[in-house]
Amino acid sequence: MYKTGEKPGKGTYICTSCGTTVTLDDTTDTLPPCPKCDNTTFYKLS
16 A cells, blocks of 8 residues: 555556546656545555
């Protein structure tokens, strides 16, 4: 599980609440809150 504010690295992350995906393109990107429901926990798809 990854939380908003962490820098988990490149990849696609799925919101644990609504399933919306967030893609980080750089290892220094910070995981934002879910753009759809403001949830703060995700799991990594790829």
